[in-house]
Structures are given as structure tokens and as C-alpha cells.
Amino acid sequence: MIxxxxxxxxHYPHLFVYLRERDEIKRGFRERVKxxxxxxxxxxxxxxxEGVKNGEFRPDLDVQVVSYGILGMLNWLYKWYxxxxxxxxxxxxxxxTALAGVTVPAPKRNLTRRSGESMKISAFxxxxxxxxxxxxxxxxxxxxxxxxxxxxxxxxxxxxxxxxTLDELLYAAKCGFDGVCTNEHHQNAYGxxxxxxxxxxVLAKLTNDTNVAIVQMGATLPTSNPPIRVAEEYAMLxxxxxxxxVAGLPLGSPMxxxxxYGITPMEHxxxxxxxxxxxxKAWQARELFAWNGRYYQLANVNLWPRPIQQxxxxxxxxxxGSISTFDFAVEHEVCYCFLSYSGAKAARSMMDKYWTVVTxxxxxxxxxxxxxxxxxxxxxxxAQAEDKYARHVEYFYHKCLHWPVQYLSPxxxxxxxxxVASVSNPLRRTEDLKQLRYxxxxxxxxxxxxxxxxxxDRLMEEVVKGLHVGNLMVLLQxxxxxxxxxxxNVELFARKVLPDLRDVWNDEGWVNHWWPERLRGAAARPxxxxxxxxRA
Amino acid sequence: MRREQTISVWQKxxxxxxxxxxxxxxxxxxxxxxGLTWDPFLDELAQRFxxxxxxxxxxxxxxxxxxxHLDGLWDLVLCYDELLTxxxxxxxxxxxHSFGGMMACELAxxxxxxxxxxxxxxxxxxxxxxxxxxxxxxxxxxxxxRHLFRDxxxxxAQRMFGPSEPPEAAAxxxxxxxxxxxxxxxxxxxxxxxxxxxxxxRVTAPTRLIWGKDDRLVPPVYAEExxxxxxxxxxxxxxxxxxxxxxxxxDAVASAVREFLxx
Numbered sequence: 159m160i161x162x163x164x165x166x167x168x169h170y171p172h173l174f175v176y177l178r179e180r181d182e183i184k185r186g187f188r189e190r191v192k193x194x195x196x197x198x199x200x201x202x203x204x205x206x207x208e209g210v211k212n213g214e215f216r217p218d219l220d221v222q223v224v225s226y227g228i229l230g231m232l233n234w235l236y237k238w239y240x241x242x243x244x245x246x247x248x249x250x251x252x253x254x255t256a257l258a259g260v261t262v263p264a265p266k267r268n269l270t271r272r273s274g275e276s277m278k279i280s281a282f283x284x285x286x287x288x289x290x291x292x293x294x295x296x297x298x299x300x301x302x303x304x305x306x307x308x309x310x311x312x313x314x315x316x317x318x319x320x321x322x323t324l325d326e327l328l329y330a331a332k333c334g335f336d337g338v339c340t341n342e343h344h345q346n347a348y349g350x351x352x353x354x355x356x357x358x359x360v361l362a363k364l365t366n367d368t369n370v371a372i373v374q375m376g377a378t379l380p381t382s383n384p385p386i387r388v389a390e391e392y393a394m395l396x397x398x399x400x401x402x403x404v405a406g407l408p409l410g411s412p413m414x415x416x417x418x419y420g421i422t423p424m425e426h427x428x429x430x431x432x433x434x435x436x437x438x439k440a441w442q443a444r445e446l447f448a449w450n451g452r453y454y455q456l457a458n459v460n461l462w463p464r465p466i467q468q469x470x471x472x473x474x475x476x477x478x479g480s481i482s483t484f485d486f487a488v489e490h491e492v493c494y495c496f497l498s499y500s501g502a503k504a505a506r507s508m509m510d511k512y513w514t515v516v517t518x519x520x521x522x523x524x525x526x527x528x529x530x531x532x533x534x535x536x537x538x539x540x541a542q543a544e545d546k547y548a549r550h551v552e553y554f555y556h557k558c559l560h561w562p563v564q565y566l567s568p569x570x571x572x573x574x575x576x577x578v579a580s581v582s583n584p585l586r587r588t589e590d591l592k593q594l595r596y597x598x599x600x601x602x603x604x605x606x607x608x609x610x611x612x613x614x615d616r617l618m619e620e621v622v623k624g625l626h627v628g629n630l631m632v633l634l635q636x637x638x639x640x641x642x643x644x645x646x647n648v649e650l651f652a653r654k655v656l657p658d659l660r661d662v663w664n665d666e667g668w669v670n671h672w673w674p675e676r677l678r679g680a681a682a683r684p685x686x687x688x689x690x691x692x693r694a
Numbered sequence: 695m696r697r698e699q700t701i702s703v704w705q706k707x708x709x710x711x712x713x714x715x716x717x718x719x720x721x722x723x724x725x726x727x728x729g730l731t732w733d734p735f736l737d738e739l740a741q742r743f744x745x746x747x748x749x750x751x752x753x754x755x756x757x758x759x760x761x762x763h764l765d766g767l768w769d770l771v772l773c774y775d776e777l778l779t780x781x782x783x784x785x786x787x788x789x790x791h792s793f794g795g796m797m798a799c800e801l802a803x804x805x806x807x808x809x810x811x812x813x814x815x816x817x818x819x820x821x822x823x824x825x826x827x828x829x830x831x832x833x834x835x836x837x838x839x840r841h842l843f844r845d846x847x848x849x850x851a852q853r854m855f856g857p858s859e860p861p862e863a864a865a866x867x868x869x870x871x872x873x874x875x876x877x878x879x880x881x882x883x884x885x886x887x888x889x890x891x892x893x894x895x896r897v898t899a900p901t902r903l904i905w906g907k908d909d910r911l912v913p914p915v916y917a918e919e920x921x922x923x924x925x926x927x928x929x930x931x932x933x934x935x936x937x938x939x940x941x942x943x944x945d946a947v948a949s950a951v952r953e954f955l956x957x
Contacts (some may be wrong), residue, residue, distance in 0.1 A: 288848075328725070416883070416884070417832060417884075420883070421883075422878065422879065422880055422883040422884075422885040423831070423876060423879060423880075423883065424761070424877070424880040424883075425878050425880070428762070450950065452765065499788075509949025562834060563834065564832065564833065564834045565832070566834060567872075568831050568876075569831050569872045569873070569874075569875035569876035569879055570831075570872075570873075570875070570879050570880060570883075571875065573759075574758040574759060574873060576874075577869055577873060578869055578873055581865045581868050581872070582862075582865045582870050
């Protein structure tokens with residue numbers, strides 16, 4: 159039994175796929191699995207028979223019924239077992255063995271949770287098209303806004319992508335990640351979850367027995383009309399998940415909001431800010447109210463349902479380095495998340511500016527005020543990582559980020575101050591990504607890739623400490639990365655990297671006000687004055 | 695001698711600089727989405743008229759954020775009405791290019807007695823599914839000259855897009871261009887049809903359309919949208935010009951406009 163569980167621990171991703179989809183695994187593949195299910199069943203009958211014979215099992219057991227029962231119990235593990243979970247493999251085996259009727263003295267176990275406020279590490283997913291043609295970036299002008307669906311995609315196959323995406327995030331949840339992240343984008347092959355809350359509701363339901371946060375990164379206010387739709391859906395998710403929601407409130411990309419959804423670039427930020435204020439008020443107001451806004455007018459705002467988390471779920475505001483968003487994030491006491499594909503090295507000066515704004519505005523440099531998204535691929539060795547992931551990383555940067563540069567800044571989208579700043583001091587990448595290969599991306603830190611030790615050290619130095627980040631998001635399914643390889647990446651990260659990062663901030667005693675309260679570790683010191691969840 | 699004044703309208707929240715020159719009957723020129731440049735075309739008109747060229751809200755130097763006080767076309771039309779009052783212009787001739795052509799037409803529709811005559815140079819304001827207008831705001835700025843001008847090396851093109859050296863001047867020109875497109879784009883995003891078809895029947899001023907034969911941005915067929923709706927309106931096509939015929943062929947356009955305005 160322990161051996162069976164050990165196999166789970168070592169080969170979790172593969173067994174996960176196998177057990178979930180074995181009815182669909184075709185005969186050809188099955189031949190490669192050494193032991194057929196029938197043989198394995200006989201193996202277990204043999205064990206039970208011997209156990210009864212030498213007195214370890216009760217004599218009145220029916221060998222066939224009991225062996226099927228045990229096997230069923232073990233195979234059900236894929237539904238709930240997490241490597242790096244609360245109990246070790248051996249401890250789980252002991253529990254199950256006791257249940258199966260074999261007496262093994264249970265050693266004393268230490269079940270206390272770790273103390274201090276742990277860093278939160280979440281698995282991010284874009285849900286990209288994984289099978290774009292090899293010459294995609296030569297044949298088509300853009301991955302966003304204009305790629306022709308009928309030439310490039312197939313609805314049934316895309317259905318498979320959505321299911322893989324959910325399975326990959328659920329798997330991350332089982333493996334020990336603190337949160338799972340989805341996001342909203344439109345009309346593209348780069349990442350197409352037009353409504354992340356549809357994905358989020360599945361994730362919320364299927365993680366209800368866990369301490370995993372549902373991090374929506376998130377629904378875009380300016381594309382939702384009226385924007386209380388987002389407040390409602392988030393409140394639903396919070397209710398559905400028992401108060402595990404992190405409410406990401408992104409501005410939305412110009413491609414999504416201006417080019418696809420027709421919002422005037424100059425109104426984009428203003429609409430966002432009004433919708434943001436409306437959302438926070440709609441969650442918290444004790445009385446029905448009228449909203450007489452510039453862009454939105456609602457005579458009867460009386461949200462049903464309201465979120466479980468009070469006064470409202472933690473709010474994260476993703477940004478891409480715009481200075482006006484720094485001010486906004488700090489003034490509204492939200493967690494600012496830099497979603498960058500250029501890695502920590504490129505983000506350093508930007509995040510330094512953010513921390514300057516934080517201190518200038520009299521806030522403490524609590525690392526949980528910041529989130530960062532990093533692309534990560536892990537294998538047993540650096541060489542294996544290159545072997546396994548190089549083409550998927552290149553696919554991502556060459557195809558998934560293939561859009562005309564001006565799409566990012568239609569006139570009026572930046573306010574005047576930001577426009578002047580960005581024109582006179584361009585921060586946007588000037589590098590031609592198409593010229594870069596895997597090793598360049600790794601060297602420049604766009605992607606952190608390699609053995610668990612390599613990945614751990616770089617994440618720690620460049621991202622976590624370098625940027626002073628308490629809420630880390632990692633993108634583990636990258637571009638064309640297939641399902642099985644993604645599970646491997648998730649599992650290896652969870653087992654070999656994540657545990658070593660988690661406690662980095664514990665000694666400093668910061669409180670993560672930006673994480674659902676019921677999922678936080680023990681607070682090591684009380685919240686500082688003026689720091690807390692924002693109130694409208 | 696060119697004059698310059700800045701007029702505050704809209705409860706003094708919107709400052710609009712107005713350049714003017716010449717003597718004679720009043721002509722108000724509404725610039726296009728790429729900002730106002732005083733060019734030979736306006737000099738030509740100033741030979742016979744007093745030309746007033748206001749800057750679209752937000753494009754006046756040192757007042758970029760004034761644009762945020764205007765929420766829609768209705769506000770903008772009222773703003774221009776206030777501006778004409780402030781300039782003591784009862785019923786000037788209105789001349790407009792592209793977005794400015796649309797604004798001149800909107801003003802003439804809202805206040806038919808405000809417009810003595812209407813000369814529209816490649817105006818926008820309509821949409822045909824079969825003849826989509828290129829969204830210049832989604833183009834790479836480097837591609838703009840090719841869409842706007844027949845001859846991208848001409849002085850006219852240089853004037854509109856500003857210098858590429860030194861870097862400070864290029865950056866300033868870039869900011870100016872982007873902000874001009876943003877502040878005008880506020881009233882026409884994502885498609886330039888904002889309901890002029892419902893209002894244009896109110897125009898009573900004699901109207902002339904001027905169009906570059908090689909307009910790659912707003913195809914000349916769009917002239918029909920105006921000529922079929924404004925009684926007596928006629929089109930004057932300009933050879934050797936794209937979307938900015940008054941800049942590429944200033945003499946031809948100026949004489950066509952002058953002739954029409956004097957008639």
C-alpha cells in the first residue's frame with residue numbers, strides 16, 4: 159500500500175492523467191503500461207490472500223471484495239491527494255491501512271500549521287491556443303484582435319483546451335499552491351477566457367475542501383456594463399467558495415477594451431476608476447443607493463449576493479508599469495501586481511518606483527502589497543529543462559506575443575502625464591522578441607527555467623527579494639506546452655521549489671491583508687495604522 | 695500679421711487657443727485629428743478672409759487635460775457655439791478638414807443660422823460597411839504618412855508629423871500628435887459615425903465638398919453621403935492629393951474654397 163502511494167508521490171502527474179482518463183486511453187498506449195489493470199487487481203488479491211493466511215487480516219474477509227475495495231480507495235487518491243500536503247505519503251498510508259483493517263501502531267504526528275505569515279504562491283493560467291501553425295507570426299499580422307478563428311481554431315479542440323486549463327489549475331491546487339489565477343481577454347489566441355468567472359466558478363466548486371484561494375485576475379470592469387456585473391459575479395464566487403476569493407480588478411488591455419470592446423481610449427481609465435468605486439460601494443453599502451456617475455447611472459444599487467469576506471474581498475490591481483496605476487494602487491490600499499513577460503530583471507526599476515510611491519505616501523513596505531507574475535519551467539536538470547521547454551517558451555514569445563506594438567497604446571489610452579513620460583523615456587521593450595531564443599529568454603530572466611535549485615535560487619533572488627514581492631504568481635503552462643508536460647512542471651515546482659520559497663517573509667512578520675482572511679497564516683504582528691483593506 | 699488668443703469656454707474649464715490672420719469676411723477653420731498647423735493653405739485664405747483657426751479642446755499647449763470636461767459630441771458642439779459667441783462671429787463661413795469637417799457640419803446642423811457657407815475637406819461622419827474607413831488611431835504612427843499623403847516626403851507631411859531630430863523635438867512632436875488623435879478620437883471611437891445622418895438635414899448653408907482623388911483613408915465615395923443629404927452640395931475633386939488635399943495642393947484647394955466662399 160505504501161508502495162502504491164509512493165508511486166503516487168513520484169509519478170503524480172502521470173497517474174493523475176492515467177486514472178482520470180484511462181477509459182479513453184487507446185489500446186495502443188495501454189500496451190506501454192507495463193501491468194494491465196487486470197494483472198494489478200490480481201496482485202492485490204494475492205496480497206489480501208496472504209494477509210489473511212498469515213493472520214494480518216481478519217479471517218472473515220472476502221478476498222475479492224476487500225481487494226477491489228482497497229484498490230478503489232487508493233485509486234480515488236488522485237481526487238484528493240496532494241504531494242506536499244499536510245501528511246506525508248507514509249502517514250496517509252497508515253491512515254488508510256488502519257481503515258482497511260490492518261493494525262499498525264500510529265506514531266504521534268505533528269499536525270500544527272506552520273507559524274508566521276507565509277508568502278502566497280499561485281498558479282496563473284492564460285488558456286492559450288496551444289497549436290498555432292509554425293509560420294503563424296509570418297502569415298498573420300496579430301495574435302490579438304484580428305486572428306481568423308475559422309482558419310486557426312476548432313471549437314471542439316478549444317473545448318479540450320478549456321478542460322485542460324481547468325485540470326491544470328485544479329492539479330496545482332492539489333499539489334499545494336496557495337491560489338489559482340484566471341484572467342479575461344478577448345478575440346485572441348494568446349489567452350482566451352472572455353469571462354474568467356466561468357472558469358473561476360468551476361475552480362471554486364472543485365476546491366471547496368481546500369485552502370486554495372480563487373484569484374480572479376480578473377474580470378475587467380470597463381468591458382462590463384453595467385460594471386456591477388463584476389461585483390455580483392465576484393460576490394457569487396466568494397459565496398460559492400466559502401470566502402476564498404481574491405478580487406483582481408484589472409484595467410484591461412487596450413486590445414481588449416478599446417480595440418475589441420469599443421471603449422474610447424480616453425475614457426478607459428476614467429471608466430475604470432468610476433467602476434472601481436462603484437464596485438467597492440456596491441459590496442459594502444448597507445442601504446440601497448443611487449449611483450449618478452459620469453459613465454454609469456443606476457437608480458437602485460442593491461447587490462445580491464454580497465461577499466462573505468468583510469468589508470469586501472481582498473483587491474488586487476494588475477498593471478504593466480503605468481505610473482498612474484502606482485498612485486491609484488497605493489491610495490486605494492490594494493495589492494499592485496506587475497504582470498510582466500520580461501521578467502524580474504526588466505521589472506526592477508519599475509517596481510523600485512512602485513516602492514518609492516509606497517513610502518512616499520506613508521505606507522509600510524509590506525511585501526504583500528505587491529504581486530508579480532513570472533514564467534517558470536522546471537525539470538530535473540538545467541539541460542533537461544532546455545530540452546523539454548525551449549520550443550514552448552519560444553512559441554510563447556514568438557507567437558503568443560505577436561501583435562503590432564501600437565495596439566498597446568491607442569491615442570488617448572495613456573493620460574497626458576503618462577504619455578509624456580513614456581515618449582520621452584520609453585520603458586517598453588525595444589527588443590525584437592522574434593530574434594531571441596530560449597537561452598536568451600532564460601539569461602535575461604524573461605523565463606526562469608532549469609533544475610529545481612536553479613529555479614528556486616533565481617526566483618528567490620531576482621523576483622521575491624529583488625522586487626520585494628509577497629504574492630507570487632507563476633505561469634507554468636506556457637504557449638504550446640502540452641497537458642502532461644504542464645502537469646509535470648506544476649508538480650515539480652510544487653514539490654521542489656515552492657516549499658523553499660514559502661517562508662521567506664515569515665521572520666519579518668508582515669500581515670497579508672491582501673489574502674482571504676481564513677486562508678492566512680497566523681498574524682505575527684498587528685496591522686499597522688492606515689494599512690488594511692480599502693473602503694470606498 | 696498672425697494673431698493668437700486663448701479663449702475660455704464651458705464655465706472657464708476649457709481653454710481654446712485661436713490663431714487668426716487676414717482681413718475680410720470671417721472664416722473659421724476646424725482642423726483634423728492630427729492637430730492644427732498654420733500652413734500655406736490658411737495663408738492663402740487669409741489673403742481674402744479673416745481666418746480663425748481654433749485648437750480642438752486639449753490640443754492647446756499647457757491645457758491638455760481640459761478635454762476631460764467634455765463628455766460627448768453634444769458638449770463639443772455647444773463649446774464651439776460659445777467660442778463663436780466669444781469671438782463675436784455671428785455667421786462665419788465654416789471650413790473643416792476630416793474630423794474638423796465633421797465638426798463644422800455638426801455645428802451647421804445644430805445651429806443652421808451660424809453657418810454662412812460650409813466647405814468640407816474630406817469630412818468624416820459616416821460609415822459604409824463596404825467602404826470601411828481605416829482607423830488611423832490603430833495604425834503604427836510610422837504608417838500614418840502613407841495613409842494620409844500621396845507624397846510622404848512632401849513639406850506638408852513633414853509639417854504635420856514634426857521633426858524626427860533632435861530627440862527632444864521628436865518626442866514633443868510625438869506627444870502632440872498622439873494627444874491630438876486621442877482628444878479628437880474621444881468623439882469618434884470606434885467608428886466615425888456618431889449620428890450625423892440624423893441631423894444633417896438641418897443644414898441650410900450652401901455646401902461644397904473637397905476631396906483628394908487619392909484619399910486612402912476616407913474614400914471619395916463618402917462625398918455622396920453629404921451630397922445626397924444637403925440640397926445643392928457639390929464635390930470638387932483634387933488631383934495629386936490624398937486625405938489632406940489642402941496640405942498637398944494648397945493652391946488648388948485654396949482657390950476652390952475661396953471661389954466657393956465668395957460666390
